[in-house]
Amino acid sequence: MNGVRDRIIRADATIAVVGLGYVGLPLACHFTEAGFGVVGFDIDLERVEQLRDGTSYVEDVDDDTVQQALDQGFEPTTYANALEEADAFLVAVPTGVEQSEPDMSAVRKATESVATNAPDREVLFACCSTVYPGATDEVIRSTLRENGREPGEDTHVAFTPERINPGGSYDFKDIPIIVGADTDEEREAAKTLFEAIVDDTVPVESTGAAEMAKVLENTYRMVNIALVNEVAQHAEEIGVDAWEAIEAAGTKPFGFQTFYPGPGVGGHCIPVDPQFLSWQGRRSGQQLNLVEQAHAINESMPNHVVDRVETALAGRGVSLESASVSILGITYKPNVGDTRNSPALSICELLDTRGANIDVVDPHVDEVRVNETTYEPADEIERDAIADTDAVLLLVDHDAFDYDVLNAAPVVFDGQDGLPDDLSTITVALGDGTTVEEDHSPRTSPTTSSNTFQS
Numbered sequence: 001m002n003g004v005r006d007r008i009i010r011a012d013a014t015i016a017v018v019g020l021g022y023v024g025l026p027l028a029c030h031f032t033e034a035g036f037g038v039v040g041f042d043i044d045l046e047r048v049e050q051l052r053d054g055t056s057y058v059e060d061v062d063d064d065t066v067q068q069a070l071d072q073g074f075e076p077t078t079y080a081n082a083l084e085e086a087d088a089f090l091v092a093v094p095t096g097v098e099q100s101e102p103d104m105s106a107v108r109k110a111t112e113s114v115a116t117n118a119p120d121r122e123v124l125f126a127c128c129s130t131v132y133p134g135a136t137d138e139v140i141r142s143t144l145r146e147n148g149r150e151p152g153e154d155t156h157v158a159f160t161p162e163r164i165n166p167g168g169s170y171d172f173k174d175i176p177i178i179v180g181a182d183t184d185e186e187r188e189a190a191k192t193l194f195e196a197i198v199d200d201t202v203p204v205e206s207t208g209a210a211e212m213a214k215v216l217e218n219t220y221r222m223v224n225i226a227l228v229n230e231v232a233q234h235a236e237e238i239g240v241d242a243w244e245a246i247e248a249a250g251t252k253p254f255g256f257q258t259f260y261p262g263p264g265v266g267g268h269c270i271p272v273d274p275q276f277l278s279w280q281g282r283r284s285g286q287q288l289n290l291v292e293q294a295h296a297i298n299e300s301m302p303n304h305v306v307d308r309v310e311t312a313l314a315g316r317g318v319s320l321e322s323a324s325v326s327i328l329g330i331t332y333k334p335n336v337g338d339t340r341n342s343p344a345l346s347i348c349e350l351l352d353t354r355g356a357n358i359d360v361v362d363p364h365v366d367e368v369r370v371n372e373t374t375y376e377p378a379d380e381i382e383r384d385a386i387a388d389t390d391a392v393l394l395l396v397d398h399d400a401f402d403y404d405v406l407n408a409a410p411v412v413f414d415g416q417d418g419l420p421d422d423l424s425t426i427t428v429a430l431g432d433g434t435t436v437e438e439d440h441s442p443r444t445s446p447t448t449s450s451n452t453f454q455s
Protein backbone atom coordinates (compact mmCIF):
# COMPACT_ATOMS: atom_id res chain seq x y z
CA MET A 1 0.00 0.00 0.00
CA ASN A 2 2.83 2.40 -0.68
CA GLY A 3 1.73 3.33 -4.18
CA VAL A 4 1.38 7.02 -4.87
CA ARG A 5 -2.39 6.72 -5.26
CA ASP A 6 -2.63 5.14 -1.79
CA ARG A 7 -0.65 8.02 -0.33
CA ILE A 8 -2.96 10.49 -2.09
CA ILE A 9 -6.06 8.71 -0.76
CA ARG A 10 -4.63 8.86 2.74
CA ALA A 11 -3.90 12.57 2.09
CA ASP A 12 -0.37 12.01 3.38
CA ALA A 13 1.08 12.69 -0.06
CA THR A 14 3.21 15.78 -0.51
CA ILE A 15 2.48 17.73 -3.67
CA ALA A 16 5.05 19.77 -5.56
CA VAL A 17 3.78 22.50 -7.88
CA VAL A 18 6.47 23.46 -10.38
CA GLY A 19 5.77 26.96 -11.70
CA LEU A 20 3.84 29.37 -9.45
CA GLY A 21 2.09 31.65 -11.93
CA TYR A 22 -1.52 32.23 -12.96
CA VAL A 23 -2.02 28.44 -13.03
CA GLY A 24 0.45 27.08 -10.49
CA LEU A 25 -0.25 29.44 -7.61
CA PRO A 26 -4.00 28.73 -7.47
CA LEU A 27 -3.25 25.00 -7.74
CA ALA A 28 -0.81 25.23 -4.80
CA CYS A 29 -3.35 27.13 -2.69
CA HIS A 30 -6.23 24.76 -3.52
CA PHE A 31 -4.21 21.63 -2.68
CA THR A 32 -2.99 23.24 0.54
CA GLU A 33 -6.58 24.07 1.44
CA ALA A 34 -7.52 20.45 0.67
CA GLY A 35 -5.12 19.38 3.42
CA PHE A 36 -2.05 18.32 1.44
CA GLY A 37 1.52 19.33 2.17
CA VAL A 38 2.52 21.52 -0.77
CA VAL A 39 5.93 22.62 -1.96
CA GLY A 40 5.95 25.33 -4.62
CA PHE A 41 9.08 25.39 -6.78
CA ASP A 42 9.70 28.40 -9.03
CA ILE A 43 12.90 29.71 -10.62
CA ASP A 44 11.85 33.33 -10.11
CA LEU A 45 13.37 34.39 -6.78
CA GLU A 46 11.40 37.64 -6.66
CA ARG A 47 8.12 35.76 -7.00
CA VAL A 48 9.09 33.23 -4.33
CA GLU A 49 10.12 36.00 -1.95
CA GLN A 50 6.82 37.80 -2.54
CA LEU A 51 4.94 34.59 -1.75
CA ARG A 52 7.02 33.96 1.36
CA ASP A 53 6.05 37.49 2.45
CA GLY A 54 2.39 36.57 1.95
CA THR A 55 2.05 38.70 -1.17
CA SER A 56 0.28 37.55 -4.33
CA TYR A 57 1.22 38.71 -7.82
CA VAL A 58 -1.67 36.81 -9.44
CA GLU A 59 -4.86 38.87 -9.75
CA ASP A 60 -7.23 35.99 -8.98
CA VAL A 61 -5.32 35.04 -5.79
CA ASP A 62 -5.40 37.58 -2.98
CA ASP A 63 -2.76 38.08 -0.31
CA ASP A 64 -4.96 36.54 2.40
CA THR A 65 -5.21 33.32 0.39
CA VAL A 66 -1.42 33.16 0.09
CA GLN A 67 -0.95 33.89 3.79
CA GLN A 68 -3.53 31.25 4.73
CA ALA A 69 -1.70 28.71 2.55
CA LEU A 70 1.60 29.62 4.22
CA ASP A 71 -0.01 29.20 7.63
CA GLN A 72 -1.20 25.75 6.51
CA GLY A 73 2.32 24.76 5.48
CA PHE A 74 2.66 25.85 1.82
CA GLU A 75 6.38 26.12 1.13
CA PRO A 76 7.40 28.34 -1.84
CA THR A 77 11.04 27.83 -2.77
CA THR A 78 13.64 28.25 -5.51
CA TYR A 79 15.55 25.20 -4.27
CA ALA A 80 14.88 22.22 -6.55
CA ASN A 81 16.05 19.78 -3.88
CA ALA A 82 12.84 20.61 -2.00
CA LEU A 83 11.23 18.33 -4.60
CA GLU A 84 12.86 15.32 -2.90
CA GLU A 85 9.98 15.18 -0.42
CA ALA A 86 7.17 15.12 -2.96
CA ASP A 87 4.90 12.29 -4.14
CA ALA A 88 3.02 14.15 -6.87
CA PHE A 89 4.47 16.78 -9.22
CA LEU A 90 2.26 19.28 -11.06
CA VAL A 91 4.03 21.22 -13.78
CA ALA A 92 2.56 24.62 -14.67
CA VAL A 93 5.37 26.42 -16.45
CA PRO A 94 5.05 28.65 -19.52
CA THR A 95 4.70 27.26 -23.01
CA GLY A 96 4.56 29.34 -26.12
CA VAL A 97 5.52 29.73 -29.74
CA GLU A 98 8.79 31.01 -31.17
CA GLN A 99 8.89 31.62 -34.95
CA SER A 100 5.73 29.50 -35.32
CA GLU A 101 7.37 26.57 -33.48
CA PRO A 102 6.20 25.35 -30.05
CA ASP A 103 8.53 26.37 -27.24
CA MET A 104 8.53 23.54 -24.69
CA SER A 105 11.86 24.50 -23.13
CA ALA A 106 10.36 25.34 -19.74
CA VAL A 107 8.45 22.05 -19.65
CA ARG A 108 11.65 20.18 -20.47
CA LYS A 109 13.61 22.00 -17.77
CA ALA A 110 10.85 21.52 -15.20
CA THR A 111 10.71 17.80 -16.04
CA GLU A 112 14.47 17.56 -15.56
CA SER A 113 14.15 19.25 -12.14
CA VAL A 114 11.52 16.70 -11.15
CA ALA A 115 13.38 13.69 -12.56
CA THR A 116 16.69 14.61 -10.91
CA ASN A 117 15.18 15.37 -7.50
CA ALA A 118 12.17 13.06 -7.16
CA PRO A 119 12.45 10.47 -4.38
CA ASP A 120 13.26 6.83 -5.12
CA ARG A 121 9.63 5.66 -4.94
CA GLU A 122 6.52 5.63 -7.09
CA VAL A 123 5.45 9.18 -7.88
CA LEU A 124 2.89 10.95 -10.06
CA PHE A 125 3.87 13.52 -12.71
CA ALA A 126 0.98 15.60 -14.09
CA CYS A 127 1.51 18.28 -16.72
CA CYS A 128 -0.95 21.19 -16.41
CA SER A 129 0.76 23.39 -19.00
CA THR A 130 -0.76 23.55 -22.46
CA VAL A 131 1.41 21.64 -24.91
CA TYR A 132 1.24 20.48 -28.52
CA PRO A 133 -0.44 17.11 -29.16
CA GLY A 134 2.29 14.49 -28.61
CA ALA A 135 4.48 16.59 -26.32
CA THR A 136 3.88 14.48 -23.23
CA ASP A 137 5.50 11.63 -25.12
CA GLU A 138 8.19 13.54 -26.97
CA VAL A 139 9.20 15.97 -24.25
CA ILE A 140 8.07 14.70 -20.87
CA ARG A 141 8.36 10.91 -21.04
CA SER A 142 11.63 11.15 -23.00
CA THR A 143 13.13 13.62 -20.48
CA LEU A 144 12.05 11.42 -17.57
CA ARG A 145 13.81 8.43 -19.17
CA GLU A 146 16.93 10.46 -19.95
CA ASN A 147 17.12 11.25 -16.24
CA GLY A 148 16.65 7.77 -14.85
CA ARG A 149 12.89 7.62 -14.34
CA GLU A 150 10.60 4.99 -15.86
CA PRO A 151 7.28 6.48 -17.12
CA GLY A 152 4.40 4.14 -16.29
CA GLU A 153 6.58 2.29 -13.75
CA ASP A 154 8.15 4.44 -11.01
CA THR A 155 6.63 7.61 -12.49
CA HIS A 156 2.93 7.73 -13.31
CA VAL A 157 2.48 10.27 -16.12
CA ALA A 158 -0.72 12.21 -16.78
CA PHE A 159 -1.71 15.22 -18.84
CA THR A 160 -4.20 17.35 -16.91
CA PRO A 161 -4.61 20.66 -18.77
CA GLU A 162 -5.59 23.71 -16.75
CA ARG A 163 -8.85 25.47 -17.69
CA ILE A 164 -8.62 28.34 -15.22
CA ASN A 165 -10.14 31.50 -16.60
CA PRO A 166 -8.53 34.69 -15.30
CA GLY A 167 -11.09 37.32 -14.38
CA GLY A 168 -13.83 34.83 -15.16
CA SER A 169 -16.92 33.99 -13.14
CA TYR A 170 -16.52 30.22 -12.73
CA ASP A 171 -15.36 28.81 -9.37
CA PHE A 172 -12.23 26.72 -9.65
CA LYS A 173 -13.94 23.58 -8.33
CA ASP A 174 -16.75 23.89 -10.88
CA ILE A 175 -14.40 23.59 -13.86
CA PRO A 176 -13.94 19.88 -14.73
CA ILE A 177 -10.33 18.80 -15.21
CA ILE A 178 -9.51 16.44 -18.09
CA VAL A 179 -7.28 13.59 -16.89
CA GLY A 180 -5.37 11.91 -19.69
CA ALA A 181 -3.11 8.92 -19.07
CA ASP A 182 -2.08 5.84 -21.03
CA THR A 183 -2.81 3.25 -18.31
CA ASP A 184 -5.66 2.75 -15.84
CA GLU A 185 -3.28 2.91 -12.88
CA GLU A 186 -1.81 6.26 -13.97
CA ARG A 187 -5.24 7.65 -14.79
CA GLU A 188 -6.71 6.58 -11.44
CA ALA A 189 -3.82 8.15 -9.52
CA ALA A 190 -4.26 11.48 -11.29
CA LYS A 191 -8.05 11.33 -11.03
CA THR A 192 -7.82 10.71 -7.28
CA LEU A 193 -5.49 13.65 -6.85
CA PHE A 194 -7.52 16.24 -8.79
CA GLU A 195 -10.84 15.08 -7.29
CA ALA A 196 -9.50 16.57 -4.06
CA ILE A 197 -9.89 20.08 -5.53
CA VAL A 198 -12.53 19.92 -8.31
CA ASP A 199 -15.99 18.42 -8.34
CA ASP A 200 -15.54 16.58 -11.66
CA THR A 201 -12.70 15.05 -13.61
CA VAL A 202 -12.96 13.84 -17.22
CA PRO A 203 -10.79 10.72 -17.72
CA VAL A 204 -9.59 10.04 -21.26
CA GLU A 205 -7.70 7.02 -22.58
CA SER A 206 -4.40 8.69 -23.37
CA THR A 207 -2.30 11.78 -22.74
CA GLY A 208 -2.61 12.46 -26.47
CA ALA A 209 -6.40 12.66 -26.28
CA ALA A 210 -6.16 15.14 -23.38
CA GLU A 211 -3.56 17.23 -25.22
CA MET A 212 -5.80 17.36 -28.30
CA ALA A 213 -8.88 18.21 -26.21
CA LYS A 214 -7.13 21.18 -24.65
CA VAL A 215 -5.79 22.55 -27.93
CA LEU A 216 -9.19 21.94 -29.59
CA GLU A 217 -10.99 23.98 -26.90
CA ASN A 218 -8.84 27.03 -27.56
CA THR A 219 -8.64 26.55 -31.33
CA TYR A 220 -12.44 26.39 -31.50
CA ARG A 221 -12.53 29.74 -29.71
CA MET A 222 -9.85 31.33 -31.90
CA VAL A 223 -11.50 30.19 -35.16
CA ASN A 224 -14.93 31.48 -34.15
CA ILE A 225 -13.50 34.83 -33.11
CA ALA A 226 -11.81 35.00 -36.51
CA LEU A 227 -15.17 34.31 -38.14
CA VAL A 228 -16.84 37.30 -36.50
CA ASN A 229 -13.78 39.46 -37.16
CA GLU A 230 -14.01 38.65 -40.87
CA VAL A 231 -17.77 39.23 -40.83
CA ALA A 232 -17.17 42.57 -39.08
CA GLN A 233 -14.77 43.71 -41.78
CA HIS A 234 -17.27 42.71 -44.46
CA ALA A 235 -20.13 44.41 -42.60
CA GLU A 236 -18.16 47.68 -42.72
CA GLU A 237 -17.87 47.34 -46.49
CA ILE A 238 -21.59 46.78 -47.04
CA GLY A 239 -22.80 49.25 -44.38
CA VAL A 240 -24.31 46.68 -42.00
CA ASP A 241 -23.95 46.77 -38.22
CA ALA A 242 -22.21 43.46 -37.46
CA TRP A 243 -22.86 43.80 -33.71
CA GLU A 244 -26.61 43.98 -34.29
CA ALA A 245 -26.44 40.97 -36.59
CA ILE A 246 -24.40 38.99 -34.06
CA GLU A 247 -26.77 39.83 -31.21
CA ALA A 248 -29.71 38.76 -33.39
CA ALA A 249 -27.98 35.49 -34.36
CA GLY A 250 -27.32 34.91 -30.69
CA THR A 251 -31.04 34.64 -30.01
CA LYS A 252 -31.01 31.24 -31.71
CA PRO A 253 -31.44 28.88 -28.75
CA PHE A 254 -29.31 26.14 -30.31
CA GLY A 255 -26.49 25.69 -32.81
CA PHE A 256 -24.92 29.10 -32.38
CA GLN A 257 -22.48 30.43 -29.77
CA THR A 258 -21.98 34.19 -29.67
CA PHE A 259 -18.50 35.58 -30.20
CA TYR A 260 -17.67 39.24 -30.75
CA PRO A 261 -15.33 41.13 -33.09
CA GLY A 262 -12.48 43.03 -31.53
CA PRO A 263 -9.11 44.71 -32.21
CA GLY A 264 -7.48 41.27 -32.27
CA VAL A 265 -6.92 38.18 -30.12
CA GLY A 266 -4.51 38.37 -27.23
CA GLY A 267 -3.52 36.54 -24.07
CA HIS A 268 -1.35 33.51 -23.42
CA CYS A 269 -3.80 30.90 -24.73
CA ILE A 270 -6.06 31.73 -27.64
CA PRO A 271 -3.49 33.17 -30.07
CA VAL A 272 -0.88 30.61 -28.98
CA ASP A 273 -2.39 27.17 -28.45
CA PRO A 274 -3.88 26.83 -31.99
CA GLN A 275 -0.38 27.37 -33.37
CA PHE A 276 0.64 24.15 -31.57
CA LEU A 277 -2.01 22.40 -33.65
CA SER A 278 -1.10 24.02 -36.98
CA TRP A 279 2.59 23.33 -36.35
CA GLN A 280 1.75 19.67 -35.62
CA GLY A 281 -0.26 19.59 -38.85
CA ARG A 282 2.58 21.01 -40.95
CA ARG A 283 5.02 18.61 -39.29
CA SER A 284 2.86 15.62 -40.19
CA GLY A 285 2.39 16.89 -43.78
CA GLN A 286 -1.26 17.93 -43.39
CA GLN A 287 -1.59 21.73 -43.32
CA LEU A 288 -4.57 22.82 -41.19
CA ASN A 289 -5.67 25.62 -43.53
CA LEU A 290 -8.72 26.73 -41.56
CA VAL A 291 -6.70 27.12 -38.35
CA GLU A 292 -3.89 28.99 -40.13
CA GLN A 293 -6.27 31.30 -42.02
CA ALA A 294 -8.24 32.09 -38.86
CA HIS A 295 -5.07 32.99 -37.00
CA ALA A 296 -4.04 35.28 -39.88
CA ILE A 297 -7.42 37.06 -39.79
CA ASN A 298 -7.09 37.75 -36.06
CA GLU A 299 -3.50 38.91 -36.51
CA SER A 300 -4.66 41.37 -39.20
CA MET A 301 -7.09 43.15 -36.89
CA PRO A 302 -4.64 45.68 -35.36
CA ASN A 303 -3.69 46.90 -38.84
CA HIS A 304 -7.38 47.04 -39.78
CA VAL A 305 -8.11 49.21 -36.74
CA VAL A 306 -5.24 51.58 -37.57
CA ASP A 307 -6.53 51.86 -41.16
CA ARG A 308 -10.01 52.74 -39.89
CA VAL A 309 -8.60 55.37 -37.53
CA GLU A 310 -6.42 56.83 -40.31
CA THR A 311 -9.50 57.17 -42.54
CA ALA A 312 -11.52 58.77 -39.74
CA LEU A 313 -8.74 61.29 -39.05
CA ALA A 314 -8.37 62.06 -42.75
CA GLY A 315 -12.08 62.85 -42.79
CA ARG A 316 -11.24 65.65 -40.39
CA GLY A 317 -8.15 66.80 -42.25
CA VAL A 318 -5.75 65.25 -39.74
CA SER A 319 -2.93 62.94 -40.80
CA LEU A 320 -2.09 59.96 -38.64
CA GLU A 321 1.55 61.07 -38.56
CA SER A 322 0.67 64.29 -36.73
CA ALA A 323 -2.30 63.03 -34.76
CA SER A 324 -2.69 62.93 -31.00
CA VAL A 325 -4.51 59.72 -30.05
CA SER A 326 -5.76 58.55 -26.68
CA ILE A 327 -5.88 54.78 -26.11
CA LEU A 328 -8.50 53.40 -23.73
CA GLY A 329 -7.34 49.97 -22.58
CA ILE A 330 -3.96 48.32 -23.24
CA THR A 331 -4.52 44.83 -21.76
CA TYR A 332 -5.48 41.76 -23.78
CA LYS A 333 -9.05 41.68 -22.56
CA PRO A 334 -11.34 43.60 -20.18
CA ASN A 335 -10.86 43.64 -16.41
CA VAL A 336 -7.46 41.95 -16.32
CA GLY A 337 -4.00 43.48 -15.94
CA ASP A 338 -2.29 41.11 -18.39
CA THR A 339 -0.82 42.62 -21.57
CA ARG A 340 0.60 39.38 -23.00
CA ASN A 341 0.05 39.37 -26.80
CA SER A 342 -2.33 42.32 -26.35
CA PRO A 343 -3.78 43.57 -29.68
CA ALA A 344 -4.21 47.00 -28.08
CA LEU A 345 -0.46 47.05 -27.47
CA SER A 346 0.13 46.08 -31.12
CA ILE A 347 -2.11 48.98 -32.20
CA CYS A 348 -0.14 51.38 -30.00
CA GLU A 349 3.09 50.12 -31.54
CA LEU A 350 1.71 50.64 -35.06
CA LEU A 351 0.48 54.16 -34.24
CA ASP A 352 3.77 55.04 -32.58
CA THR A 353 5.72 53.74 -35.56
CA ARG A 354 3.56 55.86 -37.88
CA GLY A 355 4.46 58.94 -35.81
CA ALA A 356 1.20 59.46 -33.92
CA ASN A 357 1.44 60.93 -30.44
CA ILE A 358 -0.32 58.50 -28.10
CA ASP A 359 -1.32 58.42 -24.49
CA VAL A 360 -2.73 55.45 -22.63
CA VAL A 361 -5.54 55.05 -20.10
CA ASP A 362 -5.80 51.73 -18.27
CA PRO A 363 -6.64 51.32 -14.55
CA HIS A 364 -5.22 47.76 -14.54
CA VAL A 365 -1.73 48.57 -15.77
CA ASP A 366 0.94 50.59 -13.92
CA GLU A 367 3.55 50.64 -16.68
CA VAL A 368 3.74 49.47 -20.29
CA ARG A 369 6.42 49.72 -22.97
CA VAL A 370 5.40 50.75 -26.49
CA ASN A 371 8.39 50.35 -28.81
CA GLU A 372 11.10 52.55 -27.21
CA THR A 373 8.82 54.47 -24.83
CA THR A 374 7.55 53.47 -21.42
CA TYR A 375 4.11 54.72 -20.43
CA GLU A 376 2.44 54.96 -17.06
CA PRO A 377 -1.23 54.68 -18.09
CA ALA A 378 -3.69 57.06 -16.49
CA ASP A 379 -6.25 55.37 -14.27
CA GLU A 380 -9.25 57.20 -15.64
CA ILE A 381 -10.43 59.05 -18.73
CA GLU A 382 -9.74 62.77 -18.14
CA ARG A 383 -11.89 65.35 -19.95
CA ASP A 384 -9.07 67.83 -20.55
CA ALA A 385 -6.76 65.16 -21.97
CA ILE A 386 -9.54 63.83 -24.20
CA ALA A 387 -10.46 67.31 -25.49
CA ASP A 388 -6.84 67.80 -26.49
CA THR A 389 -6.68 64.75 -28.77
CA ASP A 390 -7.58 64.17 -32.39
CA ALA A 391 -9.10 60.76 -31.72
CA VAL A 392 -9.88 58.41 -28.86
CA LEU A 393 -9.67 54.63 -29.38
CA LEU A 394 -11.70 52.33 -27.14
CA LEU A 395 -9.75 49.07 -27.44
CA VAL A 396 -10.51 47.31 -24.14
CA ASP A 397 -13.91 47.81 -22.50
CA HIS A 398 -12.87 47.75 -18.81
CA ASP A 399 -15.82 47.95 -16.39
CA ALA A 400 -14.00 50.79 -14.61
CA PHE A 401 -14.22 53.15 -17.59
CA ASP A 402 -16.65 56.10 -17.42
CA TYR A 403 -17.42 57.10 -21.01
CA ASP A 404 -19.44 60.25 -20.24
CA VAL A 405 -16.39 62.48 -20.68
CA LEU A 406 -15.95 61.20 -24.24
CA ASN A 407 -18.40 63.87 -25.46
CA ALA A 408 -15.37 66.15 -25.32
CA ALA A 409 -13.53 63.99 -27.89
CA PRO A 410 -13.58 64.99 -31.58
CA VAL A 411 -13.70 61.39 -32.84
CA VAL A 412 -14.06 58.12 -30.97
CA PHE A 413 -13.22 54.75 -32.52
CA ASP A 414 -15.20 52.00 -30.80
CA GLY A 415 -13.39 48.66 -31.08
CA GLN A 416 -15.60 46.92 -28.52
CA ASP A 417 -19.16 48.11 -29.08
CA GLY A 418 -18.75 49.49 -25.59
CA LEU A 419 -19.85 53.10 -26.00
CA PRO A 420 -23.19 54.51 -24.89
CA ASP A 421 -25.62 55.18 -27.77
CA ASP A 422 -26.19 58.77 -26.66
CA LEU A 423 -22.60 59.90 -27.11
CA SER A 424 -22.74 63.30 -28.85
CA THR A 425 -19.35 63.01 -30.54
CA ILE A 426 -18.52 61.39 -33.88
CA THR A 427 -18.15 57.65 -33.38
CA VAL A 428 -16.58 55.24 -35.82
CA ALA A 429 -17.08 51.61 -34.91
CA LEU A 430 -15.39 48.33 -35.75
CA GLY A 431 -17.92 46.19 -37.56
CA ASP A 432 -20.12 49.12 -38.47
CA GLY A 433 -20.00 50.87 -41.83
CA THR A 434 -20.26 54.37 -40.34
CA THR A 435 -17.79 56.94 -41.73
CA VAL A 436 -16.70 60.34 -40.50
CA GLU A 437 -18.51 63.19 -42.31
CA GLU A 438 -16.13 65.35 -44.32
CA ASP A 439 -15.11 68.03 -41.83
CA HIS A 440 -11.95 70.07 -42.46
CA SER A 441 -11.94 72.06 -39.23
CA PRO A 442 -8.37 71.00 -38.40
CA ARG A 443 -7.60 70.44 -34.71
CA THR A 444 -5.10 72.55 -32.76
CA SER A 445 -1.62 71.00 -32.74
CA PRO A 446 -1.43 68.15 -30.21
CA THR A 447 0.33 68.76 -26.90
CA THR A 448 2.81 66.27 -25.39
CA SER A 449 1.11 63.40 -23.69
CA SER A 450 0.80 63.66 -19.94
CA ASN A 451 1.60 60.07 -19.06
CA THR A 452 4.75 59.14 -20.92
CA PHE A 453 8.43 59.33 -20.21
CA GLN A 454 11.33 58.39 -22.47
CA SER A 455 12.91 55.06 -21.44
Ligand SMILES: NC(=O)c1ccc[n+]([C@@H]2O[C@H](COP(=O)([O-])OP(=O)(O)OC[C@H]3O[C@@H](n4cnc5c(N)ncnc54)[C@H](O)[C@@H]3O)[C@@H](O)[C@H]2O)c1
Pocket residue numbers: 018019020021022023024041042043044047092093094095106107109110113128129130131162163164165166268269
Ligand atom coordinates in the same frame (compact mmCIF):
# COMPACT_ATOMS: atom_id res chain seq x y z
N1 LIG B 1 -2.85 31.79 -17.41
C1 LIG B 1 -3.95 31.10 -17.73
O1 LIG B 1 -5.08 31.56 -17.59
C2 LIG B 1 -3.79 29.72 -18.29
C3 LIG B 1 -4.94 28.98 -18.46
C4 LIG B 1 -4.82 27.69 -18.94
C5 LIG B 1 -3.60 27.16 -19.24
N2 LIG B 1 -2.49 27.93 -19.09
C6 LIG B 1 -1.20 27.31 -19.41
O2 LIG B 1 -0.51 27.04 -18.16
C7 LIG B 1 0.89 27.17 -18.34
C8 LIG B 1 1.42 28.18 -17.34
O3 LIG B 1 0.83 29.40 -17.64
P1 LIG B 1 0.82 30.59 -16.58
O4 LIG B 1 -0.12 31.61 -17.11
O5 LIG B 1 0.65 30.06 -15.20
O6 LIG B 1 2.34 31.14 -16.72
P2 LIG B 1 3.04 32.23 -15.79
O7 LIG B 1 4.06 32.86 -16.64
O8 LIG B 1 2.03 33.05 -15.09
O9 LIG B 1 3.75 31.33 -14.64
C9 LIG B 1 4.72 30.39 -14.96
C10 LIG B 1 5.69 30.31 -13.79
O10 LIG B 1 6.62 29.27 -14.04
C11 LIG B 1 7.90 29.69 -13.62
N3 LIG B 1 8.88 28.86 -14.32
C12 LIG B 1 9.31 28.98 -15.60
N4 LIG B 1 10.18 27.98 -15.88
C13 LIG B 1 10.30 27.22 -14.75
C14 LIG B 1 11.03 26.06 -14.41
N5 LIG B 1 11.83 25.45 -15.29
N6 LIG B 1 10.92 25.55 -13.15
C15 LIG B 1 10.11 26.15 -12.25
N7 LIG B 1 9.36 27.26 -12.51
C16 LIG B 1 9.47 27.77 -13.76
C17 LIG B 1 7.96 31.16 -13.94
O11 LIG B 1 8.94 31.81 -13.17
C18 LIG B 1 6.53 31.59 -13.60
O12 LIG B 1 6.43 32.01 -12.27
C19 LIG B 1 1.08 27.60 -19.81
O13 LIG B 1 1.30 26.44 -20.58
C20 LIG B 1 -0.28 28.20 -20.18
O14 LIG B 1 -0.55 28.07 -21.57
C21 LIG B 1 -2.54 29.20 -18.62
Ligand SMILES: CC(=O)N[C@@H]1[C@@H](OP(=O)(O)OP(=O)(O)OC[C@H]2O[C@@H](n3ccc(=O)[nH]c3=O)[C@H](O)[C@@H]2O)O[C@H](CO)[C@@H](O)[C@@H]1O
Pocket residue numbers: 162163164165166168217218221225258259260261262263264265266267268269270332333334343
Ligand atom coordinates in the same frame (compact mmCIF):
# COMPACT_ATOMS: atom_id res chain seq x y z
C1 LIG C 1 -8.08 27.67 -19.42
C2 LIG C 1 -8.02 28.50 -20.65
O1 LIG C 1 -7.22 28.26 -21.53
N1 LIG C 1 -8.90 29.51 -20.69
C3 LIG C 1 -8.92 30.34 -21.84
C4 LIG C 1 -9.11 31.76 -21.38
O2 LIG C 1 -8.82 32.51 -22.49
P1 LIG C 1 -8.37 34.02 -22.31
O3 LIG C 1 -8.16 34.33 -20.88
O4 LIG C 1 -7.23 34.23 -23.22
O5 LIG C 1 -9.65 34.85 -22.68
P2 LIG C 1 -10.58 34.91 -23.97
O6 LIG C 1 -11.90 35.38 -23.47
O7 LIG C 1 -10.56 33.66 -24.73
O8 LIG C 1 -9.90 36.09 -24.86
C5 LIG C 1 -8.79 35.86 -25.64
C6 LIG C 1 -8.72 37.02 -26.64
O9 LIG C 1 -9.81 36.94 -27.55
C7 LIG C 1 -10.56 38.15 -27.56
N2 LIG C 1 -11.97 37.80 -27.77
C8 LIG C 1 -12.57 36.94 -26.91
C9 LIG C 1 -13.88 36.58 -27.12
C10 LIG C 1 -14.59 37.12 -28.22
O10 LIG C 1 -15.78 36.86 -28.44
N3 LIG C 1 -13.93 38.00 -29.04
C11 LIG C 1 -12.63 38.34 -28.84
O11 LIG C 1 -12.06 39.14 -29.60
C12 LIG C 1 -10.29 38.78 -26.20
O12 LIG C 1 -10.43 40.17 -26.25
C13 LIG C 1 -8.84 38.38 -25.96
O13 LIG C 1 -7.95 39.27 -26.58
O14 LIG C 1 -10.45 32.02 -20.96
C14 LIG C 1 -11.45 31.70 -21.93
C15 LIG C 1 -12.84 32.04 -21.41
O15 LIG C 1 -12.91 33.42 -21.24
C16 LIG C 1 -11.36 30.22 -22.20
O16 LIG C 1 -12.37 29.83 -23.11
C17 LIG C 1 -10.02 29.90 -22.77
O17 LIG C 1 -9.94 28.46 -22.95
